[in-house]
Amino acid sequence: MQKLDIKMNINGADVEVNVDSRTLLIHILREELNITGPHIGCDTTHCGACTVDLDGKSVKACTIFAGQANGTTIKTIEGMANADGTLHALQAAFKDNHGLQCGFCTPGMIVRAYRLLKENPNPTETEIRYGISGNLCRCTGYQNIVKSIQVAATELSQQEAAE
Amino acid sequence: MIPGSFEYHRPPTISDAVGLLVSFGDDALILAGGHSLIPMMKLRMAVPEYLIDLQDISSLKSISVEGDQITLGAMVTQAELIASSALSEKCPILQTTSLQIADPQIRNVGTIGGNVANGDPGNDMPAVMQLLDATYTLVGPNGERDVKARDFYETAYFTERADDEILTAIKFTAPAAGHGSAYEKQKRKIGDYATAAAGVVLTMADGICTSASIGLTNVADTPLWAEASAAALVGTSVDEPAIKAAMDAAKAIADPAQDSRGPREFRIHVTGIMVQRAIQQAVKNAQ
Ligand SMILES: Cc1cc2nc3c(=O)[nH]c(=O)nc-3n(C[C@H](O)[C@H](O)[C@H](O)COP(=O)(O)OP(=O)(O)OC[C@H]3O[C@@H](n4cnc5c(N)ncnc54)[C@H](O)[C@@H]3O)c2cc1C
Ligand code: FES
Ligand code: FES
Numbered sequence: 001m002q003k004l005d006i007k008m009n010i011n012g013a014d015v016e017v018n019v020d021s022r023t024l025l026i027h028i029l030r031e032e033l034n035i036t037g038p039h040i041g042c043d044t045t046h047c048g049a050c051t052v053d054l055d056g057k058s059v060k061a062c063t064i065f066a067g068q069a070n071g072t073t074i075k076t077i078e079g080m081a082n083a084d085g086t087l088h089a090l091q092a093a094f095k096d097n098h099g100l101q102c103g104f105c106t107p108g109m110i111v112r113a114y115r116l117l118k119e120n121p122n123p124t125e126t127e128i129r130y131g132i133s134g135n136l137c138r139c140t141g142y143q144n145i146v147k148s149i150q151v152a153a154t155e156l157s158q159q160e161a162a163e
Numbered sequence: 164m165i166p167g168s169f170e171y172h173r174p175p176t177i178s179d180a181v182g183l184l185v186s187f188g189d190d191a192l193i194l195a196g197g198h199s200l201i202p203m204m205k206l207r208m209a210v211p212e213y214l215i216d217l218q219d220i221s222s223l224k225s226i227s228v229e230g231d232q233i234t235l236g237a238m239v240t241q242a243e244l245i246a247s248s249a250l251s252e253k254c255p256i257l258q259t260t261s262l263q264i265a266d267p268q269i270r271n272v273g274t275i276g277g278n279v280a281n282g283d284p285g286n287d288m289p290a291v292m293q294l295l296d297a298t299y300t301l302v303g304p305n306g307e308r309d310v311k312a313r314d315f316y317e318t319a320y321f322t323e324r325a326d327d328e329i330l331t332a333i334k335f336t337a338p339a340a341g342h343g344s345a346y347e348k349q350k351r352k353i354g355d356y357a358t359a360a361a362g363v364v365l366t367m368a369d370g371i372c373t374s375a376s377i378g379l380t381n382v383a384d385t386p387l388w389a390e391a392s393a394a395a396l397v398g399t400s401v402d403e404p405a406i407k408a409a410m411d412a413a414k415a416i417a418d419p420a421q422d423s424r425g426p427r428e429f430r431i432h433v434t435g436i437m438v439q440r441a442i443q444q445a446v447k448n449a450q
Binding site for chain 2: 046
């Protein structure tokens, strides 16, 4: 069985692991590195619970091989809070607006919403719903997730204007 | 679900990749985005011993629009197709179709080359490439050859491509300026393959259709270029009888199996409806 040395930068830290070539990125994160925010919901590329930000793009970590991830820069929910330890605007908005119930989908949902707001800082409701269409939630009915993302978008653009 | 074991390779050039394919024979598979292949490997429907990842070959990543000649590198992602303003100006059906494939995360990774080379009748791009009369460039140990998208698909998962060939590029002539296009896809939810889908490109002059081309997705073992369906529109004002004739001609060649999307008769019925809607939308989009 072929072993690969995989180097990545995850949430600002350089990491190196030695894994079987068939290892999926989600298993490197969860089992090798103890980064358990990204979840395995479906394992079939449908639910988005495993979503991470890879080289500035939202991707599903259950469908990326170790070798494909070599040399990339990754952000997960663990790297989302601000440098001073306060919650990122998206995290705060999900908390304040009941953007979660069981919380299983939340790490993927917030990491996806993070990239969506980078690409489109003022999305319409339709754009938000389409933008998170690769992330399923069994609990909330999406209403409060959409609301949380809208609140965070406003907050982030105010922060930007203040800077 | 952990896929079976394999040896991973990431060659820097096309000729290195072809060299690996030749030396490993049919135990090797190409890895593009992996968003069709990895799910198949998890299910053991594909069990390659070697994977050859094309991601380091930068020459496969370009979109070129020169006049009306369009060339897409095999490793261009669906998200990159959507983002290209040059493409959406010359040939918006690529964008319209890409937006109906899977979801944002999958489109960030899935490539146009993987989509057309895969041979899954559910893939949306092959029918569009057939209706655009695109040509695929294949590179193997004996050099390069071109195959028409209309001649490429043999049956589900079997194509004209030999095991030691790489599909490097897709080339086509953009439809005439002022053309109208549409891709209409019936699916049960985001991330689903089509119950039936139809793509249409047509041109109108003084209210008369002067040319038309129609492709159908997921209603047979291969994509279908619906020649007779398009011919039923040419020379007409695309009125109700002409659209009805085009729908009937498309339904006549649709040959879907019953699956979880519905019985055969239903899927043939939906084929007609998708053709109707795509024609109506394309006429609206034409100048
Ligand atoms: C949940 C889900 C929903 C989806 N829904 C849709 C949908 O609605 N419509 C749709 O069209 N697709 C859909 N897809 C498939 C997706 O678009 C794939 O990304 C795409 O079909 C294949 O592209 P890839 O780059 O991921 O190819 P890969 O998975 O890497 O490769 C697919 C096959 O093609 C071969 N191959 C790849 N590139 C080349 C090349 N350059 N030369 C020769 N052979 C090559 C590989 O060896 C493999 O056999 C979906 C996928 C998922 C996971
Ligand atoms: S676990 Fe990756 S998409 Fe569901
Ligand atoms: S909060 Fe439970 S799945 Fe979304």
